[in-house]
Amino acid sequence: MGKFNQPGLEKLREFLNRQEADLLADGATRSREAVRRVPEAKLETDYRQQFAVDGDRILNSMAYTRYIDKTQVFYLVKNDHITHRMLHVQLVSKVARTIGRFLGLNADLIEAIAIGHDVGHPPFGHDGERILSRLCSAAGIGAFHHNVQSVQFLDRVERKGKGWNLCLQTLDGILCHDGEIHNLRVAPATGKNFSDHAEEIEKKVHGQNAQLMPMTLEGCVVRLSDTVSYVGRDIEDAIRLGLIERSELPAESAARLGNTNGKIVYALVTDIILNSYGKPYISFSEEVSHALKQLKKFNYERIYMNPIIKKEVHAIEHIYALLFERFVQDIQNSNMDSPVFGGFADGMVDAYQTAHQPAEIVRDFIAGMTDQFFLSQVPETLRPAMIQI
Numbered sequence: 001m002g003k004f005n006q007p008g009l010e011k012l013r014e015f016l017n018r019q020e021a022d023l024l025a026d027g028a029t030r031s032r033e034a035v036r037r038v039p040e041a042k043l044e045t046d047y048r049q050q051f052a053v054d055g056d057r058i059l060n061s062m063a064y065t066r067y068i069d070k071t072q073v074f075y076l077v078k079n080d081h082i083t084h085r086m087l088h089v090q091l092v093s094k095v096a097r098t099i100g101r102f103l104g105l106n107a108d109l110i111e112a113i114a115i116g117h118d119v120g121h122p123p124f125g126h127d128g129e130r131i132l133s134r135l136c137s138a139a140g141i142g143a144f145h146h147n148v149q150s151v152q153f154l155d156r157v158e159r160k161g162k163g164w165n166l167c168l169q170t171l172d173g174i175l176c177h178d179g180e181i182h183n184l185r186v187a188p189a190t191g192k193n194f195s196d197h198a199e200e201i202e203k204k205v206h207g208q209n210a211q212l213m214p215m216t217l218e219g220c221v222v223r224l225s226d227t228v229s230y231v232g233r234d235i236e237d238a239i240r241l242g243l244i245e246r247s248e249l250p251a252e253s254a255a256r257l258g259n260t261n262g263k264i265v266y267a268l269v270t271d272i273i274l275n276s277y278g279k280p281y282i283s284f285s286e287e288v289s290h291a292l293k294q295l296k297k298f299n300y301e302r303i304y305m306n307p308i309i310k311k312e313v314h315a316i317e318h319i320y321a322l323l324f325e326r327f328v329q330d331i332q333n334s335n336m337d338s339p340v341f342g343g344f345a346d347g348m349v350d351a352y353q354t355a356h357q358p359a360e361i362v363r364d365f366i367a368g369m370t371d372q373f374f375l376s377q378v379p380e381t382l383r384p385a386m387i388q389i
Helices: 009-023 039-046 050-059 062-069 085-103 107-116 125-138 146-158 166-176 196-203 218-239 251-257 259-278 286-304 315-332 339-345 350-355 358-367 371-376
Strands: none
Touching: 009 251, 039 358, 050 107, 050 166, 050 251, 062 085, 062 146, 062 371, 085 107, 085 218, 085 251, 107 166, 107 218, 125 315, 125 358, 146 166, 146 196, 146 259, 146 350, 146 358, 166 218, 218 259, 218 286, 251 259, 251 286, 259 286, 339 358
């Protein structure tokens, strides 16, 4: 690495950009390639590179702060060692940056996508997502998807509706991160612009079978890292809660990937690096992909759909419906004492107010709630009981 001897912080970013040109892989995203919807003059003299700015903005967002009380898989369970969404996104960031380092990719872009990818998750994880999606569809505003909502928060809700003006590559990676879809290989869909980004969101919301693929290799890494980070961790949580035993893991998967989270993560990360180095895509080997697919199937059947952890889903669904209807009526009736005003809509810029109908404002308000704040909106008699496992 050359010696930096140019005076002044304003020169530092150019030095770092030149480093990227020499050190990053051919297919990596350079910070010079960052595209913002609205150019910001103040960033021209900032010593931080563009994607580092995005990471800082997400880290300081209100949506990121609320990760602390957002469910990952297990809700209404008293156990301080069960994974919550804050830990999950940190694990995704670590795994993805590790892969990116060995592949010569942009670590700042990877981090920004990783820490922002789940800020749109509503209360009570994927159960809450499915419930809220039904309510949104019934209200005529399209389906709810947490990845779309993550973009919505960062681009249109934060800072009282002004948004953070994040780079296209960051928003695209967040939108296209879907770790629930099983992919052997993910190749970037290059050449997108903000119009393409908006069109992909519309297709996703309105059920037009949008096959979203990230526009960068960094986004592809985060997409696979999402799966790497949750599949073994969910197994450890389920074992800790007594829902499954380690000996029950699929023998084929355990033989290839290991039977602990540490072994599973190491095997998957190593396989991705070996099969992606110098390639224009991010990929598992076929053998490891098959073993992972079997493990995900086991998790779905034995953990995610386990009736023990679904005991209170109907109570949660009732609260969702109650709050959605109440807050929509409050907006229509201009009930300024409602939490939807004092806790959310008051002070929003005109651009947000005019672009969102009542159901969309309520969607944004409820999706942003932590689990405990959500429950606090109804009397204790309506709140679900803690699940005894």
